[in-house]
Amino acid sequence: MRKFQVIPYITGVFLVLTIVACGSKAGSEDPLAQLNDLKEQKSTIDAQIAALEKQLLEQGLIAKNLHKVGLQEVKSSPFKHFIDLQGRVDASESVAATSKIPGALKRVLVDNGDYVKAGQLLAEIEDAVIQKNLAELEGQLALTTDLYNRQKSLWDQNIGSEVQYIQAKNNKESTERAIATLKENMAMTKIYAPTSGTVDMVMLKQGQAISPGMPLCNILNLNDLKIIGAVTEAYAAKVKKGDEVQIYFPDLDKEITTRVSYVSKSINPVNRTFAIECDLKGGDYRANQIAVMKIVDYQKANAFSIPVNLIQTGEDGDFVLIAEKTGTGQEAIVKKVVIQQGQNYNGYVEILSGLKEGDILISTGYQDVNTGETVVF
Structure with a gap:
């Protein structure tokens, strides 16, 4: 026998109530009495409709019109926030290789990406002026040393004045100190790697000026x-x-x-x-x-986490809808479960209470169903 659809519930009720209301206008002028009368008739009609639908379903004369939903099983899994x-x-x-004296770079011996060891020569600063001054001082030292030796020999023989001896000695020592200073400056014309590592960002090239503290490169x-x-x-x-x-x-x-x-x-x-x-x-x-x-x-390690969009809010707090299967078929009853939320991250929320292992969440179509409703999946 071919199945057919029952007239939608709300439309049927509306028509019946309209007919009854029109018929009762002549019998009663009290609006409150009319309202009570209509409510009583509506309850009776609802019961009759439910009984007829049940009978027709059992006889297979009408088809069920159930919402289709998607389901998701609740399983414990690690949750992280x-x-x-x-x-x-x-x-x-990360150390900068810097200069200690000013000058122009005579040679730069490294490029970006080179691996160097601590103490390796990286660059040299022009030292021609220092070398010239050093040569002059070394010549002067020879003279002052000779004069000092002569004056000392005379002084040892009690010849000459003490002032002459002391002056010759001071000239010699002063020249020696000047030479030592120039040699220190000469050593500073060479820039060495302060640590082992990879040369990064060589900032200056040959011929460019460098000042004390200015980095040549980073290592x-x-x-x-x-x-x-x-x-x-x-x-x-x-x-x-x-x-x-x-x-x-x-x-x-x-x-x-x-x-x-x-x-x-x-x-x-x-x-x-x-x-x-x-x-x-x-x-x-x-x-x-x-x-x-x-x-x-x-x-x-073992938490229940669900997509945050499945959580709804009602008078009794946050809740989700789960499906309780009615048998071996594709039908289930919608049930409301109040939950307590924990941490949430990246669209998922940890559920502290309300759900247990194996519960079946309604994951799609949950906006269109109500508690107690029969659905298909």
């Missing part, structure tokens, strides 16, 4: 890198040494997991943040490379 921030790669040892120890970041003051009590950190390098499309190796004990008064560091071993990383840091500040 992260603090997101941006960091950068930093060399634990990075890329074998001992670290990630540094700044965490907002609000998380000061949550972040500690040893916390797990997930680090993502966008330009390398690479993610690693490490630990917090250092947490600053002071807050930056300008931006209200504190510094953290993570050791970085191996890999093709570069100083000042950008990294996305995710610090684990909360985790639970």
Whole structure:
């Protein structure tokens, strides 16, 4: 026998009530009495409609018109909450090779990317003037030394005055001190690597002027890198040494997991943040490379977490809709479950109470169904 659809419930009720209302106008002029009479008739009609629908369903003369929903089983899984921030790669040892005297660069012996050892010669400053002055002083020293020796010999024989002897001695010693100073300056015309590492950012070329303290280049120890970041003051009590950190390098499309190796004990008064560091071993990383840091500040090994969009709010608090299957078929009854939320991250919320392992969440179509309604999946 062919199945057919029953007239929608609300339309049928409306028509019946309209007919009854029109018929009762002549019998009663009291609006309150009319309202009570219509409510009584509506209840009777609703009961009759329900009985007829049940009978027709059992006889197979009408088809059920049930909402279709999607389901998701509740399972325990690890849940983590992260603090997101941006960091950068930093060399634990980054030293500038600088000059101690002014002058023009005579030779630059290194290029960017060269590996150098501590004490290796990096550049030389013009020293022609120093060498000329040194040669003159060395000639002068020969003369002052000869005069001193002669005067000393005479003085030892009690010949000549003491003043002449002391003056000859002072001239000799003064010349020696001047030579020593020039030799020190001569040594300073050479710039050496202060540490072993990779040459980075050679800032000056041959012929350019350099001043005391001006860096020739930076030397990075890329074998001992670290990630540094700044965490907002609000998380000061949550972040500690040893916390797990997930680090993502966008330009390398690479993610690693490490630990917090250092947490600053002071807050930056300008931006209200504190510094953290993570050791970085191996890999093709570069100083000042950008990294996305995710610090684990909360985790639970066996947690119930669900998409945040499944949670609704009612008079009794937050709740979700679950489906209780009625048998082996594709039908289920909608049930409302009040829940307590915990931490949330990246669109998922930890559920502290209300759900248990194996519960069936209504994940799609939950906006169109009500508690107690029969649905199909």
